Amino acid sequence: MRLLVVEDDEILLDGLKVGLQMCGFTVDTVTSVADAQAAVHADTFDAIILDLMLPDGSGLDVLARMRRSGDRTPVLLLTAKDEVADRIAGLDCGADDYLGKPFDLDEVAARLRAIVRRAHGRAIGHLEWNDMVLDPARMSALRDGTAVALSRREFAILQALMEAPGVIQSKTSLEQKLYGWQEEVESNTVEVHIHKLRSKLGASFIETVRGAGYRLRAVP
Template sequence: MNILLVEDDAMLAAAIRERARQEGLVLDHAADAESARLALLDNVYSVILLDLGLPGESGLSLLRGLRAAYNATPVIILTARAQMSERIAGLDAGADDYLVKPFEFSELWARMRAVTRRSEGKTVPTLTCRNVVLDVARQAVTCDGQPVPLSAYEYRTLLVFMERPGHIIARSHLQTLIYGADGDVESNTIAVFIHQLRRKLGEDIIETVHGQGYRLGKDVA
């Protein structure tokens, strides 16, 4: 089992990591939402253990973003917030389970096993544009049935367009959707991603709408 722990309490994170090691589990640790997103770009996890009270962006916001992006990885919220309203908010945002601190590690492992069993067989959509298919669950793209390797940000750029067929997306808004509100990137980076997608998937996959932005090719969707 490959676990992502999103927790800003260094002592608690170290304790969970050590107990996971003793159980023969692989655990990565992220101390904030942005570090968690970067970890999720490069890894597929069996389960995410998520603290709500993160510095900066909250765990609840991170969870909503994951579900909005079709990330169906099971999530167990770990928090000191025991109020029923907090539990309901977490479950409504897409959490699979909720465990209040302090907790017994044996219960945590049991809950992880339960949510991963329940997640088996769950389906998430595939998005299709003519000869291009984006498998959201596997974060994989094929063109004419052949796999097309994309960088993490090329994939995220394509996902934005395929989720919004027919919509014109301004470059500044596209940048926010890909990098987040605090993303600081060079002015030509988005154009580079689009150029690469056109090179790999066909020139008509993304259309430039002069003076407005870009959209999925109108003859493609």
């Protein structure tokens, strides 16, 4: 899952980036309203962590503009103001969840997974596809009750496919979920991970749609 973190305190920003990467997220970071607006305009994220007080304005401005332009990316607000009125203002502005500072890293991760899940219309935490069960919270994959060892990137690709089974995911959109801005994307990397997944799950598990991308095969 690819995240955008908007926070101006560099130590907290670094903490969120490193910590959430450890939880299996791909994390991009910006430090101002202007940069955040440019980023959401140019890229697609699975979720956005938004600080309210930024040096050049309020995070709510970013949020309001996103919602006005029809961008429904789930947003988790981070804030030091934890008066009820502020929370209401944030939620009314279109935020999906709200977390007061300071917070627990695991709670941030759990809330992110929850808002992303809700955005996909699912109520439960894990993903199922035939005999395959994926638990993003534990980063565990079970096939027929047996654990399958997956790397972070293999897991991310499988999760992206299982979140919208039957939908074709382009190579570019899968790449976006794997790499942040600073990371160098090696060519063929998606193909490599798909190849590895097929060798672990069976050649027919993921279908290649020529010229379009990949999807899960309806009847493996």
